[in-house]
Amino acid sequence: MKVLVTGGLGYIGSHTCIALHNAGITPVILDNLSNSSIHVLQQLHKICGQTFSFIEGDIRDQHQLEQIFKQQSFDAVFHFAALKAVGESCQQPRRYYENNVCGTVTLLDAMYNNDVTRIIFSSSATVYGEPQYLPIDEQHPISATNPYGWSKVMVEQILADNCQSDSQQLAISLRYFNPVGAHSSGLLGESPNGIPNNLMPYIAQTAVGKRAKVSVFGDDYDTNDGTGVRDYIHVMDLAEGHVAAFTNHQQDSGFLAYNLGTGQGYSVLEIIAAFSKASRQQIPFQMAPRRQGDIACNYADANLAKAKLGWQTKLTINDMTRDTWRWQQNYPQGL
Structure with missing residues (x-):
């Protein structure tokens, strides 16, 4: 089998290409290199031998x-090509809707015109908005607190409507919680352009001396230590979740949604402590005001993926921080 992977040189897309290859599925990568590096190709070759x-x-x-x-x-089609920074989406909403929503419609048109009926979509737990209960399952009401989240909500609705209009269509929306970590080889990991928008790469760059300190946005949330709590999932567990979704729904149609997460939440300070342990150094940090669009606590109920896909996470927070640190040490400047 052969699949098109949009955004396939990005963080999650590239790791999913490894998982696809390991499953005997051939990925063809499409990427505009706006937030990725052409050097990822040679890293994939080193890891996969192809x-x-x-x-x-x-x-x-x-x-x-x-x-x-x-x-x-x-x-x-495995669809990862999207802008993904919450804060940036609040500053540049039109750019996010144009790329994430309009771009997906254009992709769906091309798929329809060429009889490609299956899409696995890179969605997000942001489609649940401010949690009404925890852990969050797939029946939780859909909403959003920022333009990035709304772009994911809109695309999910478009996919659902597309499937409703054509009984041959299959769309699987995978709602990620917080992907972190790197490939265990240390050859591939998250390598954002400019200043990282996500916590783990910022901590890693601070540990390697590229950043002076980590800013902890908000210390007055209703959590154990006042900092935001998230469900962090190792990127290779996440990648294997994509393969499981695809292979378990070969003959199906319609719109399906699955949470991909561990079901356990860690606070910002707990992640900093875990990374300090992995890197054997204290990570400097400072408290800062809350960011617009952030929420206090978010973690998954991933039992549906376990029941329907036979998938569950295998890797721990120690694996996540260890693999990230190995990657960052090997490539302190990224790719």
């Missing part, structure tokens, strides 16, 4: 997408 096909392009380019689908036959 050169993956790569196309530099954009999901918003209808003509290019039509050419790609006409030239190659795909069994599905």
